[in-house]
Amino acid sequence: xxxxxxxxxxxxxxxxxxxxxxxxxxxxxxxxxxxxxxxxxxxxxxxxxxxxxxxxxxxxxxxxxxxxxxxxxxxxxxxxxxxxxxxxxxxxxxxxxxxxxxxxxxxxxxxxxxxxxxxxxxxxxxxxxxxxxxxxxxxxxxx
Numbered sequence: 001x002x003x004x005x006x007x008x009x010x011x012x013x014x015x016x017x018x019x020x021x022x023x024x025x026x027x028x029x030x031x032x033x034x035x036x037x038x039x040x041x042x043x044x045x046x047x048x049x050x051x052x053x054x055x056x057x058x059x060x061x062x063x064x065x066x067x068x069x070x071x072x073x074x075x076x077x078x079x080x081x082x083x084x085x086x087x088x089x090x091x092x093x094x095x096x097x098x099x100x101x102x103x104x105x106x107x108x109x110x111x112x113x114x115x116x117x118x119x120x121x122x123x124x125x126x127x128x129x130x131x132x133x134x135x136x137x138x139x140x141x142x143x
Contacts, residue, residue, distance in 0.1 A: 024069075030054055036081075041066035048072035052099075055080065060105075062086035072097040076121060079104050086110070100125065101139065114138050 024047045035058035036051070047069050057080035064070070065088035073095065075081060082104025089098075089110045098117050102124035109127045114120060114134035123139035131142050 024048065028054055028056075032056065035059075036061055036064075038063040040064060043067065044069070046070055050074040051078065051081075053077040057081060059083035060086055062088040065089060065092050068094065071095060072119075074099045075103060076101045077103065082106060082125075084108060098138075109135050109140060109142075114140075 024045055028051050030053050032051075033055040036056060038061040040046075040049075040061065041063035044067065046067050049067075049070060049072070052074050053076075056075075056078055059082065060075065064073070064086065070092070071094055074097065076099040079102075084107030085100070085105055087110045090112045092098075093113060093116070095117050097119035099119065099121040101121040105122075105125040105127070107128055109122070109132055111132040114122075114132065115137050116134075117138065120138035122135060123141070125140070127135070127140055127142045129142035131140050
């Protein structure tokens with residue numbers, strides 16, 4: 001139940017006692033619905049975020065790049081999460097893992113250091129051509 005309460009804070013609902021914005025990891029259960037709010041950036045100490053196979057919809061907010069300690073970002077297998085990835089991803093040089101495979105991302109892929117992300121998975125999305133350098137090492141393809 002603690003995990004479900006933490007999700008409530010992400011979605012700007014009242015925070016239960018003992019739960020603070022300094023948590024370092026967040027893994028959300030598959031049955032969660034809604035959008036990722038721009039206010040996710042309030043979790044300044046967040047190092048890992050896992051939203052794998054959820055019912056999350058909408059786009060990834062550009063404010064995700066404000067999470068300077070975020071090292072692991074897993075958003076894969078989310079067919080209702082998509083649109084264009086924010087250009088602010090280019091300033092997230094600290095990423096070790098970035099997985100968005102088999103979601104619904106489209107458009108221009110940001111010019112990030114794709115080769116520098118050790119665990120990178122972009123396959124199964126429809127990005128615009130041409131791809132930025134290194135994106136093919138992550139499995140990206142363009143249409």
